[in-house]
Amino acid sequence: MSLDAMDWVWTKSAAKGTARMVLLAIADKCTDDQCTAYAGTTMLVQRTNAARSSVVAAVDKLLASDELRVVEGAKGPRGETVYHLPHAVGHVRHTSEESRFRGPETGPAQNPDRSGNRTPGGTETGPEGYGNRTPTGPESGPQNAYERKHQPEQQQPRATRSPLIPELHPLGDALAVAGVAVRWSLGLGEQRDVYRLVQAHGVEALVDLAARRTAPGTDAKPARYWLKVWGDLDRPQSARPGPNVVPLRAPNPAAYTDNLAAGLALLQAQKEGTAP
Incomplete structure (x- = not known):
């Protein structure tokens, strides 16, 4: 049920920013068809990686919008508040969405009758008259032939x-x-980290940093690499390498020679007793 509740948040909810992340965290814990789940503030802070005050404000905003309700008189095992997502009740993900997460089935389910023939109807028969093939051996049977043909898929x-x-x-x-x-x-958790950086610094800052680190014609880099690069934006400005670093000036050879000559002359004058 949690996947259906989370899908409702992704596709139907009007919540934005931290409120949307809080609603997703609660939906992820729904275990029944009534879309109820218990969640404490500490857990929501950990899951959303947001400040405690931001999480409390987000919950208040969700309650005001009626996308979230408190189940009165119910508590979690540690005294947590029990929430209810009323508009997510009855929501079911589309089949196409389910296949994106689960992938295709490993093969058509076998349902042979007593005569050894597969039961016709629906997708049980498989492609290209699969249900009508006569097996000739364990390796050349229709099940193995179908799996070998569709293994790349x-x-x-x-x-x-x-x-x-x-x-x-x-x-x-x-x-x-x-x-x-x-x-x-x-993964979903890493995407939330990227979204937190977008909220903190803006899309333009992330794109500008990535563009400066990318040479023309460079192959695509994994998003985990850019997540580490964008993480530098959270470091203090003084700790970042950049154009504000002032290089040390090279010594002036002429000034060094003049100072050395003056020092030697002073030592010679002191030795001869003529120094002032």
């Missing part, structure tokens, strides 16, 4: 990137326009 979704959350679409589009190729292969 089954393995391909494992190498694909995780879906990019809608909040990061402006960043992805701006990077593409700036000529910075990125391989988006981040």
Whole structure:
């Protein structure tokens, strides 16, 4: 149920910023068809990586919008508040969305009858008359032939990137326009870290830093590399290498020679007793 509740937040909720992240964190803990979950403020602070005051303000905003309600008289195992997502009740993800996360099935389910023939109907029969083939051996049977033919299709979704959350679409589009190729292969938690940097510094700052670190014709770099680079924006300005660093000046050879000659002359005068 948590995936259906989270999908409602992604596709239907009007919450923005920290409030949206708080709502996602609560939806992730829903375990029943009524979309209820207990969540303490400390847990929400840890999951959203936001300040405690921001989380409290976000919860108040969600309660005011009626996208979140408090279940009166109910408490979690440690006294946590029990919340209810009323508008997410009954929401079901689309099949296409489910296949993006789960990938295709490993093969059609076998349902043989007593005669050894597969039961016709639906997708059980498989492509190209698969259900009507006569097996000739364990290696050449229809199940193995079907799996060998579609094995690349089954393995391909494992190498694909995780879906990019809608909040990061402006960043992805701006990077593409700036000529910075990125391989988006981040998990949901890492994407939340990127979104926090977007909120703190803005899309323009992240794109500008990535563009300055990218040479023309450079191959696409993984998003985890850019997440580490963008993390430098959180460092104090004095700790960042940049144009504000003043190089040491090279010594002046002529001035050094003059000072040496004057020092030797003073020592000679003191030795002869003529120094003032």
